[in-house]
Each structure stands twice: as structure tokens, then as C-alpha cells.
Amino acid sequence: MHQSDGAGGFTETWTAVGQMWVELVGGTGRETVQGDAPVSKGSFKITVRGAPMDDPQRPLAQQRFVSGSRIFAIQAVVERDAEGRYLTCFVNEEVAT
Numbered sequence: 529m530h531q532s533d534g535a536g537g538f539t540e541t542w543t544a545v546g547q548m549w550v551e552l553v554g555g556t557g558r559e560t561v562q563g564d565a566p567v568s569k570g571s572f573k574i575t576v577r578g579a580p581m582d583d584p585q586r587p588l589a590q591q592r593f594v595s596g597s598r599i600f601a602i603q604a605v606v607e608r609d610a611e612g613r614y615l616t617c618f619v620n621e622e623v624a625t
Contacts, residue, residue: 542592546585550593551575559625566625572600574619578612587617598623 531539555571574593579586586605587593593600600619608614 545591548576548585568623568625570621570623572619572621574600574617575608576615576617578607578614580612587615593617593619 531541533539551574553573553575555573557568557570559566559568561567576587587602589602589604591602593602598621600621602617602619604618606616606618608616
């Protein structure tokens with residue numbers, strides 16, 4: 529959620545939706561520079577149990593997974609199998625190095 533900070537900017541807040549088991553599989557990675565700081569960017573696939581499109585437990589693009597200090601921004605969510613038993617979430621993680 530974005531909330532005005534009264535000075536033309538905003539404050540971003542997140543609300544936990546729940547906890548779930550996931551399988552995390554690494555993909556590609558690279559190091560870039562943002563501003564003056566080096567940043568490590570990695571792409572991953574996260575698999576979770578399936579949920580119907582209208583279920584509030586179904587992950588959505590623009591949400592994120594958090595594990596300790598790691599944050600994975602969800603880019604896309606697709607069914608992994610024809611029956612929809614599992615979902616594959618394509619995510620990115622950025623870490624200042």
C-alpha cells in the first residue's frame with residue numbers, strides 16, 4: 529500500500545497474507561550498479577500449492593515472498609501442471625553487495 533508522506537512522496541507498507549511451503553529453484557544472476565552501489569540481481573522459480581484464480585491465498589504479480597531477510601518480488605504466476613495442483617512463480621531478488 530502507498531501512503532502520502534505529505535512532502536510529495538509516499539511511504540510503502542506491506543501486509544502479510546499468510547505462510548506457505550515453497551520450493552525455491554535458482555535461475556540466472558548478475559551484478560549491476562544502482563546509483564553508486566553494486567547490486568546482485570537473481571531470478572528464481574518458486575513453486576507453491578495451487579489455488580483458484582479468485583482465492584486470496586493465490587500469489588499475484590506485484591506481491592512478494594519474504595524468507596528472513598530475503599525478499600522475492602513476484603513477476604508472474606502460472607499453473608505448473610494441467611490440474612492446477614501447483615503454481616510456478618517467477619521472482620526476482622535484489623541484494624546490495
